[in-house]
Amino acid sequence: MLETTIAAIRPLDEPAMAAARELHGRLTKPAGSLGALEELSVRLAGLAGHCPPPLPAPAAVAIFAGDHGVHAQGVSPWPQEVTAQMIGNFLAGGAVVNAFARQAGAAVTVVDVGVATPVSAAPGDGTAPLDPASPRLVNATVRPGTRDLTVTAALTRDEARAAVETGIRVADDLVAAGAGILLTGDMGIGNTTPAAALIAAFTGADAAAATGRGTGVDDPTYARKVDVVRAALERHRPDPADPLGVLAAVGGLEHAALAGLILGAAARRVPVLLDGVIAVSAALAAAAFAPDAVGAMVAGHRSAEPGATLALRRLGLDPLIDLGLRLGEGTGALLALPVVSGAVRVLHEVATFDSAGVAEK
């Protein structure tokens, strides 16, 4: 399934992009006046293969949740149980991601790919994939948390593959249900540590440059976190040309599943709006599997985590918004959704100089 998905990922369609550029030149606005929105809409036309591309709706955010053996090294001040407890909060509609999803009209799907402690689903959590009013839970546990990557590989290759394929399956299900855009979300106490290791592995950046303060760790914890990332890279020496090997050695279940979601979206030619540092670390893995997958990616925001900027630079993506967010869950992607919708709506609704009788310069 991974191989067939990768094989289905194709470059952006040049004639559709040329048509979008040509249309932009005729709309009632000075050429280039919509800045980054113009190139974004051109890319989305290239992804759809026609101009104008479909409006990116309905929107679905998939929050992949997992726990991390490396939590034992003291890399996060929060107890591991918070991962499962926050899933309960997502299903009850009480998290920041729920507030932003309601604002954006996006449906929330929580996918348990590897939470270590029991998850209690809220009574009546949803089953309809695209109902913005009722978050739903998908149980797809590969294993109850990764192994400690300072001691051994976080995952076997088979486990990493199972998580990637879960992400592909979630993308397929959401697109089959009618989703016009997928948004990435994550929950996993400790998950900024494997995100930093993935970013260092794929970009070649130093451990200290790729590592951030996550939930807000103090100086001694930060120093330990950098040491952990450095030790993991030295122990495993992950090969960036082998993304499954990198995900298995130093990744997380939610990172692997997010890479799968991105690949699935790219194969179905549906845009995928990336959230923060966990999402962009997974996007590096997706790009290593299939370089053309980058065509389907839209960077929602610039996370305050330093590794996010390194990853975005490597992917060649400019984030749509930059508000100093460092939460995850899909929050930054959801805030960027109206920007993506606006970029596409212009191609559908704005009059041309000709049709509106407006004089050109």
Ligand SMILES: Cc1cc2ncn([C@H]3O[C@H](COP(=O)(O)O)[C@@H](O)[C@H]3O)c2cc1C
């Ligand atoms: C209450 C709470 C809600 C969150 N929502 C997202 N995260 C974010 O913070 C965690 C990663 O940071 P670190 O690597 O420092 O543990 C992840 O769970 C991520 O989704 C949260 C963290 C907490 C505590």
Ligand SMILES: O=C(O)c1cccnc1
């Ligand atoms: O960038 C993110 O998404 C992020 C940053 C800190 C903690 N959790 C997530």
